[in-house]
Amino acid sequence: MTTQTAALPAEAQGKLPRQIPYIIGNEACERFSFYGMRNILVPFLISSMLLAYLPEGAQRDTAAKDVFHTFVIGVYFFPLLGGWLADRYFGKYNTILWFSLIYCAGHACLALFESHATGFYTGLFLIALGSGGIKPLVVSFCGDQFDQSNKDKAKVVFDAFYWIINFGSFFASLLAPLFLRHFGPAVAFGIPGVLMLIATIIFWLGRRNYVNVPPSGSDPHAFFEVVKTALRTQVQEQGRPGLAVAVAGLAIAVGSLLLWSLHAIGLLSWWPESFGFVITACLALGVVIALGGIGTSMQLERARGAHPDAAVDGVRAVLRILIVFALVTPFWSLFDQKASTWIIQGREMVIPHDVSWWPSFLIQDAAQMQALNPMLVMLLIPFNNLVLYPALRRLGYQPTALRRMGWGIAISGVSWIVAGALQLWIDDGTQVSLAWQTLPYALLTFGEVLVSATALEFAYSQAPQAMKGVIMAFWYLTSTFGSLWVLLTNASVRNEAVVSHIASTGLSENAFLMFFFAGFAFLAAAAFALYARTYPMQDNYRTA
Incomplete structure (x- = not known):
């Protein structure tokens, strides 16, 4: 596995990188495995022993929806962890491979513990961690395989990449419910697990061909470095109102988690019973992002000089995009x-x-x-x-x-x-x-x-x-x-x-x-x- 893009001989220029089929094959199997288990999760839970303590009907339906959407929250939260580990420490290849193994372990738990709540929910957590961890990396890892000599082939590959995602999703959505209906949950969850194992093996088989861009490590002008400078910088006779807003957001978040903790151990009775850890933690994260963004916007110009103008303008652009994302x-x-x-x-x-x-x-x-x-x-x-x-x-x-x-x-x-x-x-x-x-x-x-x-x-x-x-x-x-x-x-x-x-x-x-x-x-x-x-x-x- 190479660590940087080497100069290609003239006869090889413009060719499709030979490692691309490994990445596309990995994505096809991984998407089948993910959508295969995801799309039968709610019907399985409604009819399973895991929710048998609830009467059939609205209560069980709502509980199944809660489990499903808690799982989705995890899947789309853990890209933060996967991206950070890949960029700072391990690189994309290693991070994808290790998180894929966690992903496989999660599928195994679903197949083996269909009637055991702790085992089954552990499996969902591991799948959320593994799937989320690789989510921001596979596409960019695919892009790393191209250089100036064959960049014209990249669009074709990305089109194929997007097509294969929907191809895997289509057949998983079509077949997984049939597996559940006719063969039971062990098989219905086991088949996606086998597909994920195959996906991991396919990815590993290409290891000697990949271009592996080293992790970038610490960037002194990264997004959060500019944010910290903007909030900490003191301007004479102006105070730091933006810092006060950001700290207020952090205090609200920490306070919310503390109140939830006191309620969880029985020391606080008035905290909403339905506000479990996931809801509380997500609300806390939302408050930190919202008030942290407002506070940073108020003082962002103070980062100029300590950071290049391009970095400061980049943070301003991200803050504007965050409003668009919030409305989505x-x-x-x-x-x-x-x-x-x-x-x-x-x-x-x-x-x-x-x-x-x-x-x-x-x-x-x-x-x-x-x-x-x-x-x-x-x-x-x-x-x-x-x-x-x-x-x-x-x-x-x-x-x-x-x-x-x-x-x-x-x-x-x-x-x-x-x-x-x-x-x-x-x-x-x-x-x-x-x-x-x-x-x-x-x-x-x-x-x-x-x-x-x-x-x-x-x-x-x-x-x-x-x-x-x-x-x-x-x-x-x-x-x-x-x-x-x-x-x-x-x-x-x-x-x-x-x-x-x-x-x-x-x-x-x-x-x-x-x-x-x-x-x-x-x-x-x-x-x-x-x-x-x-x-x-x-x-x-x-x-x-």
């Missing part, structure tokens, strides 16, 4: 519930085996409807780029990155209006065909393509080169906070006053929450549109 988090609260709330709804619907056009030989479970998402992604991206966006431009409407993201959030809200309407139909006692879920899935996936794919392009263009890694870490946190909103909502419906209010509307709890999340998305889309009007666009693509 409601989208993820809707999107990730397709693997929880929508599966639960689908279990109340009727699979239309009696109609000739329904593929009864294949679609036998509501969880399989999730396969629509990756299939539609593969169709919508070329449709948008080749048909929709050019047509809008001809009509005089420029589909800028911010406009696409704002519309994506709003369209996700429309998908939940449709899901809510289906729920009303179900609540009326009507037998509703599962085929109707195709419509909200299509709308939600359209929103995803407008938000997710566009956000990566937007963040890359807005952040200077030295800050792109920080931006990716914050981008993954948007999914963490999206699932936090779901946990908070689930916690609120355990409150008697909230339950009474829902009952007074004449809606079922499920229908009410669907319309609530739709409204949440519309509110976020409106706020996003207002902020987008004043956002100062940058162009930080590197020069040729």
Whole structure:
């Protein structure tokens, strides 16, 4: 395994690096393993012994959703750890390999401990740690394999990379529910574990061919170094109001965790029972980021001189992007519930085996409807780029990155209006065909393509080169906070006053929450549109 890009002989220039198939093969198997276990987690929990202490129905459904979204929070939090270890100490290859082994151990726990709560939840933690740890690294490791001689091949590989992610997700979403239905949880969770082991072996087999860029180590002008300088610098007769705001955020975060700890050991009774460690820790992190960002913005100019102007301007760009990301988090609260709330709804619907056009030989479970998402992604991206966006431009409407993201959030809200309407139909006692879920899935996936794919392009263009890694870490946190909103909502419906209010509307709890999340998305889309009007666009693509 080489440690830097060596000069290539003339006859080798422009060729596809021979190590790329190892990375693509690894990604295909890893994505099947992840989505295979993720997409059967909620239906398994609802019917498992792990939640047998709860009566069947709403309580068990809510508990299953809580476990699922807690898991998602972990998956999108641990990229911070993986990226930091790779950049500072171990490099991408070693970090990916070690976290992949942790990932395999997690899958083994799920297969072996299907009826043992401690073993099963340990497995979920290990998968969250392993999957999250490698998440920010594989794509950038793939990019490290290219240099100036063959950079024209990189776009082809990245297109193949994105396609293989959806390919693995499609077949995992289609097949894993069948494995659970026909062979039981040990096999259903074991097969993704075998795929993850194969993914790790494939990655390891390419070890002698990889270009391994050494870890960068400590950077004196990194994001957090500039932030620390800005907050600590004293200006005569001006005080440090930004530092006070940032310290207040840290104090609130530490205080919240302390109160939770006192409640956990029985020394505090008034702390909300439903606010467990995960909710408390995520809220604490959110307060630190929000008030730390505000405080830094107030004093950022004080870092000039101690750091290059480019580094200071880069931090300013990151802080502006963070506001955009914060307004995107409601989208993820809707999107990730397709693997929880929508599966639960689908279990109340009727699979239309009696109609000739329904593929009864294949679609036998509501969880399989999730396969629509990756299939539609593969169709919508070329449709948008080749048909929709050019047509809008001809009509005089420029589909800028911010406009696409704002519309994506709003369209996700429309998908939940449709899901809510289906729920009303179900609540009326009507037998509703599962085929109707195709419509909200299509709308939600359209929103995803407008938000997710566009956000990566937007963040890359807005952040200077030295800050792109920080931006990716914050981008993954948007999914963490999206699932936090779901946990908070689930916690609120355990409150008697909230339950009474829902009952007074004449809606079922499920229908009410669907319309609530739709409204949440519309509110976020409106706020996003207002902020987008004043956002100062940058162009930080590197020069040729």
